[in-house]
Amino acid sequence: MREFFQVISIRKVLDMAGRFPLAGTEEVEVFQACGRILAKDVVSKDNVPAFARSTMDGYAVSASSTFGASEGIPAMLEVAGRVEMGTTPEFSVGPGQAALMPTGGMLPEGTDAVVMVEHTEILDDKTIEVYKSVAPLGNVLDVGDDVKKDEVVLKKGVRLRPQDLAVAASVGEPILSVYKKPIVGIVSTGDEVVSADQEPGPGQIRDMNTYALGGLCHQAGAEYRSYGIVGDDPQALRQACEKALNECDMLLVSGGSSVGARDHTIEVIEGFENSDILVHGVSISPGKPTILAKVGDKQVWGLPGHVTSAMVVFHAMVRPFIHHVAGYEGGDGVVSVPAKLARNVPSVQGRTDYVRIRLVEKDGELTAEPIFGKSGVIRTMVEADGFIQVDLNEEGLDPGTMVRVDLFEK
Numbered sequence: 296m297r298e299f300f301q302v303i304s305i306r307k308v309l310d311m312a313g314r315f316p317l318a319g320t321e322e323v324e325v326f327q328a329c330g331r332i333l334a335k336d337v338v339s340k341d342n343v344p345a346f347a348r349s350t351m352d353g354y355a356v357s358a359s360s361t362f363g364a365s366e367g368i369p370a371m372l373e374v375a376g377r378v379e380m381g382t383t384p385e386f387s388v389g390p391g392q393a394a395l396m397p398t399g400g401m402l403p404e405g406t407d408a409v410v411m412v413e414h415t416e417i418l419d420d421k422t423i424e425v426y427k428s429v430a431p432l433g434n435v436l437d438v439g440d441d442v443k444k445d446e447v448v449l450k451k452g453v454r455l456r457p458q459d460l461a462v463a464a465s466v467g468e469p470i471l472s473v474y475k476k477p478i479v480g481i482v483s484t485g486d487e488v489v490s491a492d493q494e495p496g497p498g499q500i501r502d503m504n505t506y507a508l509g510g511l512c513h514q515a516g517a518e519y520r521s522y523g524i525v526g527d528d529p530q531a532l533r534q535a536c537e538k539a540l541n542e543c544d545m546l547l548v549s550g551g552s553s554v555g556a557r558d559h560t561i562e563v564i565e566g567f568e569n570s571d572i573l574v575h576g577v578s579i580s581p582g583k584p585t586i587l588a589k590v591g592d593k594q595v596w597g598l599p600g601h602v603t604s605a606m607v608v609f610h611a612m613v614r615p616f617i618h619h620v621a622g623y624e625g626g627d628g629v630v631s632v633p634a635k636l637a638r639n640v641p642s643v644q645g646r647t648d649y650v651r652i653r654l655v656e657k658d659g660e661l662t663a664e665p666i667f668g669k670s671g672v673i674r675t676m677v678e679a680d681g682f683i684q685v686d687l688n689e690e691g692l693d694p695g696t697m698v699r700v701d702l703f704e705k
Contacts, residue, residue: 302576304687305647308587308612311573312619315594318475318544325463328455331473332516332622337449339466342439347402351434354393354415354423355406361428369416369424378403393423402435409434442466452624454516474622477517480539481508484550484560485600486526503602503673504549511609514704515617515628527551529559536563536595544620545593547613548586550600560597564588578646578687581670582608594620601670607649610682610701631681631699634663640692642685651679652700663698679703 320334349355356372364370372393376386384403388394393410394403402409411434414427442448448462449455455471463471483505491501505521512519520543522535532551539546551560564570567590574587575597581604586597596613598605615627634654642648651666663683668675681702685692692698 302578302583303574304578305611308574308577308585309615311587312616314573314589315545315616315620316592317622318477318620320472321475322470322472325460325469325471328463328471328473329457329460330516331455331471331476333449333451333453333455333459333471334474334622335472336447336451337463337466337468337471339442339444339446339448341466342444343442343465344436344438344440347407347438348436349396349398349400349402349409349434350436351396351409351411352398353396353409353412353434354425355388355396355400355402355409356393356425356429357388357390357406358408358429358431358433360391360393361408361410361425364425364428366426369426370428371418372423372425374421374423376403393425407431407435450624452622454623454625454628477544477617477620478542479512479517479519479617480522480543480546481505481512481519482522482532482535482539482546482548483524484527484532484548485524488524488550490524504598504600504605507602507606507673508547508549508598508609511606511614512617515614516621516623517617527559529563532559533563533566537567540567540590540593540595543593545616546590546595547598547609548596549598549605551597558584560586564590564595564597577608577612579608579611580643580646580648582611582649583646585612587612599670602673603651603668603676604670606676607682611647611649629701630704631701632661633697634661634700636683636692636694636696636698637662637664638694640665640683640685642689642691644690645687647687648685649682650685651675652681652683652698653678654680654700661700663700 361370375388375392375394377395378384378400380397387404388406396409408429410425410429416424483502487499488502489495489499502524509519522539525532525535548560551558569591571589577585585608588595598608640650653664653666655662666675666679681700683698
């Protein structure tokens with residue numbers, strides 16, 4: 296029986312992400328860029344807005360013409376004209392005058408504020424009364440109030456949201472440079488594994504890992520391709536891996552990562568030219584028999600065959616590597632909530648334990664209920680809302696301990 300390489304910490308594994316190159320870039324139209332990772336800063340070529348514009352329906356005035364105005368002593372102003380949307384006013388407004396303004400209209404020369412229509416009364420076609428004073432730039436977006444010329448409005452490495460697309464459009468960037476989505480190949484292994492549409496025979500189980508890992512890849516911002524189920528046959532596994540490595544940016548092999556006689560992932564990886572086994576064994580539970588290798592400039596992961604273990608390893612290590620290759624610089628992307636532990640959680644010092652958690656609200660606070668179960672039981676993941684991590688320096692957690700629950704993506 297082969298032995299594990301030296302078991303290392305998760306932190307040391309994550310530090311290896313920089314050994315792998317980022318995906319290439321491509322240009323996409325801004326309306327197709329939501330969820331993509333920006334590959335180049337977006338810099339505004341203009342001020343936004345490019346002109347002083349009203350934020351209210353009302354009257355454009357010189358603010359000084361309204362000073363002291365009140366319901367008891369209103370300011371009486373002459374209406375010098377009407378501003379039309381999308382046009383430059385062809386008249387100016389002097390002291391004691393006003394111009395009828397639509398929301399978003401361009402302020403005429405001589406004005407620096409807008410009185411809300413609610414604070415005015417029309418006396419006749421040419422005269423209004425103002426019942427409330429307005430400060431300079433009141434109800435006005437001035438030139439560059441939103442975005443200044445030459446300002447970096449979006450930094451590379453961000454995952455683009457709808458509001459990011461809007462600001463890109465506002466500064467005249469209809470095309471954005473984004474990183475290509477990494478393509479992840481998935482191979483499930485095991486003589487006992489059959490496809491989901493088959494009726495399992497004695498000693499057989501349906502493939503769960505391909506679907507779980509494919510969904511996780513999608514959530515992480517990658518595309519995935521399934522290369523089927525391979526039995527415990529080194530030659531067949533090599534052929535599947537070779538095809539995947541030729542077509543994908545990285546490869547996940549589920550099952551066969553341990554050290555038993557039927558575990559062939561290591562020997563298959565070692566058989567590739569320019570292969571380097573970086574990790575075989577991580578101080579994590581579940582998921583200790585994890586492999587990380589480099590074949591050429593591509594990463595190959597050997598994940599445990601049990602579906603829960605494979606998903607834990609993906610959350611803990613594979614996802615950050617996908618984020619790196621995808622150019623994402625926005626942290627780990629994990630949403631966490633604080634909660635009070637409902638019961639004790641045993642742990643062994645020297646390894647990081649990932650414990651499934653169900654969140655329950657009690658008396659206005661969140662309680663974290665541990666869900667224990669064997670690593671091949673998918674139901675524990677279905678019933679869980681997220682994980683907690685028990686640090687490798689801890690010997691378990693006591694009831695009432697405040698913990699951080701890393702939520703599964705909805």
